């Protein structure tokens with residue numbers, strides 16, 4: 001059995017356990033287990049539909065997302081795979097893309113069935129899979145003059161999707177080639193060396209372009225509700241013949257990825273933040289996963305099945321560590337995850353023993369309170385493991401630092417749990433405020 005299958009197996013068993021969990025905890029756990037499932041177990045690559053004419057920068061955007069040369073840049077006919085879903089795979093993950101350029105050009109897309117028109121082949125691909133978002137690309141300098149034809153194509157693609165899947169899919173507009181906006185030689189990617197007023201002028205012009213793009217899209221009834229944002233970028237990168245990168249002039253790509261992340265369903269988020277290599281985004285998803293698993297573990301601890309709760313808690317904590325490792329771009333063996341837990345002092349066995357002792361002690365004093373204490377320990381311990389794993393695997397802090405973070409988070413999380421127990425009338429705390437300070441310590 002692979003690690004992934006093992007995790008699926010365990011989470012299924014968790015759901016059986018819920019019959020024995022009292023409300024409202026059971027409901028909360030059911031929700032969190034659903035999220036856990038979607039994030040970690042039902043993972044799939046994100047799916048984007050690209051709309052943009054020849055040379056708008058579709059291939060360059062793909063490369064900008066990966067930071068690698070994945071797609072062929074240039075104007076040869078065969079450069080971009082059109083009319084069908086295409087998986088672009090980098091070292092860290094995959095994105096599924098559908099290039100719809102054929103709609104604009106009326107040419108038969110590469111690789112399409114010979115008897116299908118461009119529009120038909122694109123519609124067939126859209127029927128196969130529902131996209132997560134439509135990305136509309138247009139050169140910044142062309143937003144003003146030549147946008148109407150492009151918007152026709154965008155509208156047509158969106159209507160196809162709505163007809164086939166009965167969902168309005170989000171539209172993110174991207175103004176590409178922003179580096180070429182006047183004043184042309186002011187470098188956006190290296191603003192330190194530029195005059196303030198020059199830079200300001202360029203940024204203002206780009207902002208006006210974004211606003212214009214937004215206005216043009218909102219003018220169309222068919223697009224208005226689906227529109228998310230218009231965002232100016234530069235995707236320019238250049239590679240030498242030997243494959244090394246000669247230039248990286250990417251600008252505002254991380255912000256764009258952030259917009260896209262927000263539009264993705266949970267199933268596609270882990271893959272997306274992994275391959276994007278944007279630490280802030282990885283941290284956010286790691287945090288979310290930590291909150292989810294902490295709540296589940298807290299819930300398990302209040303389940304009236306003594307001792308049996310140790311197994312699922314341990315395996316959930318392990319899957320949290322391997323999950324965060326995965327988000328950061330690694331593939332952790334169970335052994336590595338166990339070693340990590342040992343190194344930060346999250347000795348699972350000892351923690352459980354301690355918890356059992358606390359439970360026994362509390363039972364003597366007031367029956368019932370024992371489970372609350374257990375829940376606090378399980379919740380806080382899991383929270384601390386997640387936070388330490390995130391600092392170690394994503395931010396690259398050393399083990400000593402990770403151990404410190406583990407300790408301080410455990411203390412804080414336990415207090416937060418107890419406070420919220422009182423306030424929420426028995427509900428498990430769902431989230432723990434994200435603490436910037438923690439990250440910098």
Ligand SMILES: Nc1nc2c(ncn2[C@@H]2O[C@H](COP(=O)(O)OP(=O)(O)OP(=O)(O)O)[C@@H](O)[C@H]2O)c(=O)[nH]1
Pocket residue numbers: 052053054055056057058059060061072073074075076079080101176177178179180233234235236
């Ligand atoms: N200066 C500048 N050049 C860019 C930028 N993005 C792309 N380019 C260049 O524009 C040209 C076309 O980019 P591609 O990414 O191949 O465009 P495409 O939309 O994939 O084109 P087709 O596959 O032909 O439809 C290439 O020469 C890129 O190097 C950018 O942000 N700034």
Ligand SMILES: [Mg+2]
Pocket residue numbers: 058059060072073074079080
């Ligand atoms: Mg291309």
